[in-house]
Amino acid sequence: MLVKEKIGNLELFAVNNRNIDYVMLDWYETNKRILHKKTLSGREIAMKFLNENPQLTVGDIVYEDDFNLIAVDIKECDAIVIRPVSMHEMAAICYEIGNKHLPLFYQDEEIVVAYEAPLFALLIAAGYNVEQAKRKLIKPLKTTVAPHGTSSSLFNRIMKLTTDTE
Numbered sequence: 001m002l003v004k005e006k007i008g009n010l011e012l013f014a015v016n017n018r019n020i021d022y023v024m025l026d027w028y029e030t031n032k033r034i035l036h037k038k039t040l041s042g043r044e045i046a047m048k049f050l051n052e053n054p055q056l057t058v059g060d061i062v063y064e065d066d067f068n069l070i071a072v073d074i075k076e077c078d079a080i081v082i083r084p085v086s087m088h089e090m091a092a093i094c095y096e097i098g099n100k101h102l103p104l105f106y107q108d109e110e111i112v113v114a115y116e117a118p119l120f121a122l123l124i125a126a127g128y129n130v131e132q133a134k135r136k137l138i139k140p141l142k143t144t145v146a147p148h149g150t151s152s153s154l155f156n157r158i159m160k161l162t163t164d165t166e
Contacts, residue, residue: 003047003062003070010059010071022073023062027114027137030056030074039070058138078115079135082128093128094141104141112137 007013010020021039029035031054035047047054047062056062056072063070084090090111097104097113105112112135113119123130 001043001045001063003045004049006054007061007064010061013061015069018067018069020069020071022071024073024075025056026075027077045070074136074138076134076136079133079137080113080115080120080123080130081133081135082111082123082130084111105137105139106141107139
C-alpha cells in the first residue's frame, strides 16, 4: 500500500466504528519523507511524502477505507527528562543541549531529549534535576539559530530576558 499524504488526526477525525491499525515509528522517523513499515496487524505500508516534510505525530491518519484506518503511533525510547526550576535554567539547558545539535522536545512541563550517557552525566554534573525514563518524543521544539560571531548571541539575549532586573 502506498501513502502519499496525511489525511487527518484521530483527535479531529470521525472514526465511525472503523478498525484502527497503527504503524509504529521511532521518534527520528517522524520527519522522513520515505518509509517502508508494517502495521501492528502486519500490513505492508510504503509512505512517500514527496511534496513536503510530513512531521508525523501520534494519531496522524495515513490511510482510510470504509472499514479501516491506519494511524501513526510513536514508540517510547530511553530519554533524558529535565525539569527546569526557572526560565533562566530552562534557557541555559536548552542552549547547552542545542549547542550539541541534539533535537529537544518539550512535553508536560519537561524538556526531553533522546538518551545519551555523556549528556546525562554532563547535566547531572551541572546540578540539573534530571532522570532517565521511557518517553514518546512527540513535541519537538522548533528553533532558529543566529549565526555565530555576532556581538549579541541568541543565548545572551535569552539570558537577558530571563534574568530578573530590579
